[in-house]
Amino acid sequence: MARLFHVSLSPFCRKVRLSLAEKKIEVELVEERYWERDPDFLRRNPAGKVPVLRLDGHTMSESTAICEYIEETRPEPALMPAKPEARLEVRRLVGWFDDKFHKEVTSKLLYERVNKKMTGQGYPDSKNVKEGARAIKYHLDYMAWLLDHRRWLAGDQMTLADFAAAAHLSALDYISDVDWNRSQVVKDWYAKIKSRPAFRSILADQVPGFRPPPHYADLDF
């Protein structure tokens, strides 16, 4: 069976979990305290980061590389469109969320509130938290603008771009940092993706010391 070394609230791990689940690849989840830099773990990934996936006899790291590999080896159901310009748009948005959204929002809210505590680095920096809370509004508005024109973020089909976005937003939703009342189209999009069977394992996550709000796992939030 595939084995994923992960951290529950990591958006990069969640993106991979969603891809695996959508493709119906069973996986054993192993919580990895990557910040303790265990030598066995560093042998698996010298970058010292999660996710790390054991699949097909290979040890894989870098979430985007992993998702592309899964897509190439298990093309059904497709999480990438066929046309190059549509694939470009999917990858642009994966980059948007994993780079820009991560830097401006996830690292300022989730990392301040959760990762710092988990890794013993102290208290949240309120300046960062404020900046993250301001930036997420702009990102939700950008998503709303996209979803005004499209059924899914990158076009008319659900893709890795939706999983990348949902991975970040679901982790932030766990700590009540998403204002779902800001945009009805974004809320509708999240309701659609949240109700997929692939999302179940993510909604069942429990992080010791952090209790999710009641709406977190509620499909009628």
Place this chain on the structure above:
Amino acid sequence: MARLFHVSLSPFCRKVRLSLAEKKIEVELVEERYWERDPDFLRRNPAGKVPVLRLDGHTMSESTAICEYIEETRPEPALMPAKPEARLEVRRLVGWFDDKFHKEVTSKLLYERVNKKMTGQGYPDSKNVKEGARAIKYHLDYMAWLLDHRRWLAGDQMTLADFAAAAHLSALDYISDVDWNRSQVVKDWYAKIKSRPAFRSILADQVPGFRPPPHYADLDF
């Protein structure tokens, strides 16, 4: 003709320039002062970052998405291997350089020494510069370890992984931040890639206020 909005020393722009040049796609380079957030530029890329490429009637952003698009639409000469596990390794290393190396090295040396001055953000933070100077040694050693086993970084063929690495290292070399004496295999690898015709435009770059060391454009460095 294709048009690339770029900044000379940006490793992300350089990676795209190398891909375009290797595929013999002629491109007009337009210096973009992205930090001034010109509305025309933000319309092209709401992320407000370079590179932005006009090609095939599309406006493209996110360097990794762009390079994958170029590879899919102009497969020759190939910058990606055919097998999924070999492609995984290429993408893992592109991620390594564009994420980890960028965070630990490029942002601490190039951004402190050049971008801050260029964008009027003041003087380099010496703590960052010291950290970057320490981290690059570890990365050069990792590259040496890879190149002890392989002709190119991701295997026996030159790929996007080599271009990602060379894009970062060439920008750092412009400000004399690479110790080429640390590893002979890394120096040999860089000499090989530097002597490719695709590298010429990068070696001809001149950034006002920053003069490259004499060895920068020298193929026998």
